[in-house]
Amino acid sequence: MRKPVPEFPWTALLDRLSALYGAGDWRVPYLREHAENPFQVLIGTILSQRTKDANTDRASLALFAKYPDARSLASATLPRLERLIRATGFYRTKAKNIRACARALLRDHGGKVPRSMEELLALPGVGPKTANCVLVFGYGEPAIPVDTHVHRISNRLGVLSTRTPEETEARLREILPREFWIPLNPLLVQHGQNLCRPRNPRCESCPVADICATGRARARGERTPRPEDRRRLPAM
Numbered sequence: 001m002r003k004p005v006p007e008f009p010w011t012a013l014l015d016r017l018s019a020l021y022g023a024g025d026w027r028v029p030y031l032r033e034h035a036e037n038p039f040q041v042l043i044g045t046i047l048s049q050r051t052k053d054a055n056t057d058r059a060s061l062a063l064f065a066k067y068p069d070a071r072s073l074a075s076a077t078l079p080r081l082e083r084l085i086r087a088t089g090f091y092r093t094k095a096k097n098i099r100a101c102a103r104a105l106l107r108d109h110g111g112k113v114p115r116s117m118e119e120l121l122a123l124p125g126v127g128p129k130t131a132n133c134v135l136v137f138g139y140g141e142p143a144i145p146v147d148t149h150v151h152r153i154s155n156r157l158g159v160l161s162t163r164t165p166e167e168t169e170a171r172l173r174e175i176l177p178r179e180f181w182i183p184l185n186p187l188l189v190q191h192g193q194n195l196c197r198p199r200n201p202r203c204e205s206c207p208v209a210d211i212c213a214t215g216r217a218r219a220r221g222e223r224t225p226r227p228e229d230r231r232r233l234p235a236m
């Protein structure tokens with residue numbers, strides 16, 4: 001039987017990370033009011049698989065300047081797409097996936113991005129993380145996109161002990177109160193890019209060290225409760 005989860009101070013975690021990164025009040029439903037373009041969230045998230053954010057941003061800018069919607073992307077040539085997104089790595093596969101995705105949007109959804117998990121997962125190149133990103137960042141729907149940062153930091157915090165992002169998402173759905181679903185990803189991603197990096201997290205400068213299992217263990221000079229997960233992550 002699974003161990004019961006000790007009460008975790010989610011509010012304190014999000015308050016402190018919001019203050020650290022100047023993200024404003026995480027309780028304000030900013031994503032509903034200022035939702036990004038779902039098409040660009042969808043394609044941008046496919047491009048972001050297994051690459052750095054800076055590469056994704058550069059490629060997305062170039063791609064959407066030429067192909068801003070499903071109709072234009074569906075008729076692009078593969079060599080042209082490959083050139084535009086080369087910086088993101090795995091660019092041949094990604095070019096095929098984003099064009100196939102755009103064609104599926106045109107064929108099955110009138111060029112619009114669907115709003116249900118089931119329909120999103122049926123699109124080429126779309127896995128759970130991408131579908132969750134579209135729901136949260138494209139439509140402001142409560143979901144929990146779990147990327148490498150969310151997976152790693154959730155384990156370091158000690159709120160769960162999982163081996164893959166998929167397991168982390170399933171576990172977070174069980175234990176995380178719904179009001180925290182939308183703000184969790186952007187704040188943990190920012191934290192993962194700054195202080196809580198994959199190697200050598202800077203716990204001594206971290207404002208949540210006192211509520212983090214890893215931060216507390218390090219402060220006591222102990223080994224961290226769980227070794228860093230350096231396994232190769234599956235495609236998301």
Ligand code: SF4
Nearest residue numbers: 196203206209212215
């Ligand atoms: S205390 Fe360390 S491990 Fe915990 S969240 Fe902060 S940087 Fe990450």
